[in-house]
Amino acid sequence: MGKIIVSGASGHFGHAAAEQLLDKGAQVIALSRHVDKLADLAARGAEVRYADFDDPASLAEAMKGGDKLLLISTLRVGSRVQQHRNAVEAAVANGVKHIVYTSVIGGGLAEHPGVEQKDHYNTEQLIMASGAAWTFLRNSLYxxxxxxxxxxxxxxxxxxxxxxxxxxVAIVSRDDCVAAAVGVLTQEGHENTAYDITGxxxxxxxxxxxxxxxxxxxxxxxxxxxxxxxxxxxxxxxxxxxxxxxxxxxxxxxxxxxxxxxxxxxxxxxxxxLSNDVERITGRKxxxxxxxxxxxxxxxxx
The missing domain is CATH 3.90.25.10 (UDP-galactose 4-epimerase, domain 1)
Known part of the structure; x- marks a missing residue:
């Protein structure tokens, strides 16, 4: 399985994903600007590292030794594409082979009115151009x-x-979004695929x-x-x-x-x-x- 890097590991999504990966016996590298919030993950054996998506130097250190990256979209709508670019470039430069990204329904559409969707579309494009294998989890409304x-x-x-x-809209629980991400990261055969993660x-x-x-x-x-x-x-x-x-x-x-x-x-x-991708990946409705x-x-x- 190799080492799995989880970005934003002090947030709801990232922390839950890191916990579930540890439950499955994965080697986890947990990243955050707030490493003090990761003590419980460190106690369970995760490597805890400081990472700031606005600071490429911190990312160069943070991404070392990982095989896969769970890239959880940052929150700064309108300026986060550069943050994502910094993370992707650092990951690929350090040998990360597979990037799993939390996108949004419609993330692959070039024409779309949504401001948030534009960020996700542009991020998907830069990941596809990075040379790493990719999986896009296009999450619905939480x-x-x-x-x-x-x-x-x-x-x-x-x-x-x-x-x-x-x-x-097929409103989806964040629990199912996390479980789908963990499934993709720990199973075979999800490379270069986009999933619609819906309720x-x-x-x-x-x-x-x-x-x-x-x-x-x-x-x-x-x-x-x-x-x-x-x-x-x-x-x-x-x-x-x-x-x-x-x-x-x-x-x-x-x-x-x-x-x-x-x-x-x-x-x-x-x-x-409306899709059945959650059940296909996780085995549960x-x-x-x-x-x-x-x-x-x-x-x-x-």
Missing amino acids: AEAVATAMAIPALLAGSKPDNAGHGT PELLSVPQAVAMISDMAGKPIELQHVDDEGMYRYFDSLGVPRKASDIVPDGPIPWASEGMVTFGQSIREGLFSV PRTLKSVLEQHKGEWPQ
């Missing part, structure tokens, strides 16, 4: 985001503005919100708005519109253009993708949105 970031404000306000219309059913945002409302026993008024109306809503919260307007280390580390164009992409049918909502229901306002 069910955990629906259960928390969507559900909690909607329940507090009793309403939710939304620009996704009645477009559908088991296509749902619209109105259907998801209705499910939340029913489970909470509280009404939520879904307000259908156009893209500009969605921008105005985020403006009212003080969210910058563009990634270039984000204040470094400020209170809001994301921009509304990513959210608005994500909703637009759902409305235009670009997320209406993906979790339903309802099961994830039930898991997080205790975090909802009473």
Whole structure:
């Protein structure tokens, strides 16, 4: 199996992936800017290394000795392609033979309205040109985001503005995304393949919100708005519109253009993708949105 490098190992996805790889007996090199958060992985035998995707010198050291790299997309929409390029170049220069990348549904489309998708598309292209074998895990909308970031404000306000219309998306649990990544990294035959990592059913945002409302026993008024109306809503919260307007280390580390164009992409049918790739890779059926909502229901306002 060789040594597997896991980037972003202090984040939810990376930490869970590193734990599961260790469970399978893999040799893990765990990377993070916050190595103090990796003590539990080090205690289990992982090599823990400092890595900053904005610092190519740190990456040259961090990537040594690895055979495979789980490249977890960074969070800085609009400027992360260069971060990914730095990581890929350092990995290939150090002999990494296979790069597994967490992309997004539609990541292979050259024409797409989504700001986030453009980052993923450009990253996929540079990985394919790197000379390493590749696997793209094109993840759908996280069910955990629906259960928390969507559900909690909607329940507090009793309403939710939304620009996704009645477009559908196969909402997927992050648990299944992690399991698929671990499967690809520990099994044979996944090189130079792209997978659509989706949940088991296509749902619209109105259907998801209705499910939340029913489970909470509280009404939520879904307000259908156009893209500009969605921008105005985020403006009212003080969210910058563009990634270039984000204040470094400020209170809001994301921009509304990513959210608005994500909703637009759902409305235009670009997320209406349903696949059985999770079950093919992991041997188990993906979790339903309802099961994830039930898991997080205790975090909802009473």
